[in-house]
Amino acid sequence: MTSSAPASARAPHDPHELEADRPEDGVQPVRPWDVEAAPSSDDKPRRRRRTVAELLADAPEDAVIVTRRLTKKYGEFTAVDSLDLTIRKGEVFGLLGPNGAGKTTTVLMLLGLTEPTRGVVRVMGLDPTREPLTVKRQVGYLPDNVGFYGGMSGRENLRYTARLNGLRRREADARISELLAEVRLEEAADKKAETYSRGMRQRLGIADALVKSPSVLILDEPTIAIDPAGVEELLGLLRRLVREHSLTVLLSSHILGQVQSLCDRVGFYSAGRLVAAGPLDELARGADTSVELEVGVQGSASAIAAVALGIPGVTGVAPHEHDDRIRIVSANHDVSAQLGTALAAADLPIVHLRRRGSDLLELYRRYVPEGIDGRR
């Protein structure tokens, strides 16, 4: 795209391509893109790269996690593509997408464990690549597939984390006991971690992330491979902890229901791109005003069409994709009340009525084209 010397001298993976304005720098450092932006001998117009300050200009003051044009490439493969994410203080944000959509890569960049190829990341106003320790001191992280030292007890594992965070022995022990009680592991606390079940390990992982008293909590697939009852328990625990500790939470998941119940806002991830983000109901409304109702009645389903098509606003009736006892009624607004009355009047008692598009699964279907478990 350019032929000037500074541009060609810069490696494509240069992590310093975009970097922070250092407050301690008295003078403005010369940046490669400034050079690029200066008028050059050939008069072709070229797109000016935006500086970090410009990229971050629109971030709200209480933003805890901000990414702008965040990109990570592994060779030719783009794991994360120009991600713009803003998470405010006290918010619970759900990052939703199929396996391999770039959720974990994003999380690793937020923690400074992977360097971005391009773009800006700020966690609590800090660049995780430049000041990893300060960031990691304030961010609790539950990794995807969390593991513990099998030969040590759960308590010892947490103690190690506390020591790594520079906590004093006494206050650490008190905090650890408190956290173990919160995640209901007091009884197993002194058993070896290798004897723990998957759900116990996950709960221990949450306690581990909270040992350092973080202000931000990042949970990568917290409920993966846990049985449904365990998931419920874990979600209840998380909800309570988030409220009690007034945490800002980023939660990544490819399982829908849990995110729905926990998150203030969700973002849909697909092939490294954030395709939609916002509060759930807003996403549902903003996407489309028309509704689809799944209707099932006692008796013949074919009778539904005649009744439904008589209601104003109904645009069509179609059979269900999998279930021939159910019809899909499309309308340009929500007609469920009228439909209910009409069907009852026609002596067709409703046994199934569900509005499509209001739950995550529908949104997911809409925004993520490769399907629920689709890999690229």
Place this chain on the structure above:
Amino acid sequence: MAAAETSGTPVRKTRVESRRAERAPSGGWRTIAAKELADHIASWRFFVLLLVIGVLSVLPMYFSASDVQGQAAAASGNPLAFLVLFTHGASSFGGVAMITLVTLLVPLVGISFGFDGINSERSQGTLSRLLAQPVHRDDVVNGKFAAGIFVITVMMLMLVLLVTSIGILRLGIIPQAEDLARVGVWFIATVLYASFWLAFALLLSTVIRSAATAALVGFGTWLGVTMVGGFLLPAVASFLFPIDATASISSQFGSAAAQNLLLRLSPAQLYSDILQAVMDPRTKAILISNVGQATASQEQIPNLLSLDQSILLVWPQFVALVALTVLLFAIAYVLFLRQEVRA
């Protein structure tokens, strides 16, 4: 990351300073080393290795003690009789000396405490959790290396004290200061040699994802270096730089020097050179080829070298061994720093 360290511009400098300031209070490597050390000491491998090496060192010492006792008259005139305990291979024990067995087994110790250093963290799923704590990545490698060296030092110290005390009891010879000094230098060289293998094992644990494979490669290399290297490398050396008896003395010396250089690429050779000079004060030249040995001993009056002269003789070997260890550690370090956290 590393670029900021090397750059000399003022802007970068403040960054380096801020990084230093950030690092100073944490001291993460010490915490990691302490945990690793506790793991090592409590582990089965520590116990088993100590037992094996302990038995295999005490046995030759026991047998050579009876040999030395039999020649008490000769021994009394020798100011360094104590060292004979370490270097003498008793015929009743197949002529195997204590230091020979230790030489053979030391790499095993180094590899055992390093082969699963990084890859076990990865397979356990603890690596990403560990790195999400406020520690630098290098703290992990440094901590593990430090813990490994420490545990090796402790193990060797236990061994030397055991063997020395048994020697004193069996022989009734109180070691002279120079005996102890030479044993001390041998001890340092041995820990250094074990550290080389530890660094090698840590490198393997960084590169190879499976701990079992890393262990196999490590032990295979050890076998190769100690067994095959013992005759293969000299064979290669004498093939590449043959010493022609009919050639001029200077060309014979040239070939011998070239052979020596080639052989000293092997850490095992470096260590055995050090052993030879330090544990046997009669050694006046470390030259492997017959030419060198012959000329060197012809020119000298048979007497004993002082310790500083012995050390001087193998100082290059010391330095080379340190250099090789540092090199391997540096490679492991850089590779680990550049590795993706995710498996």
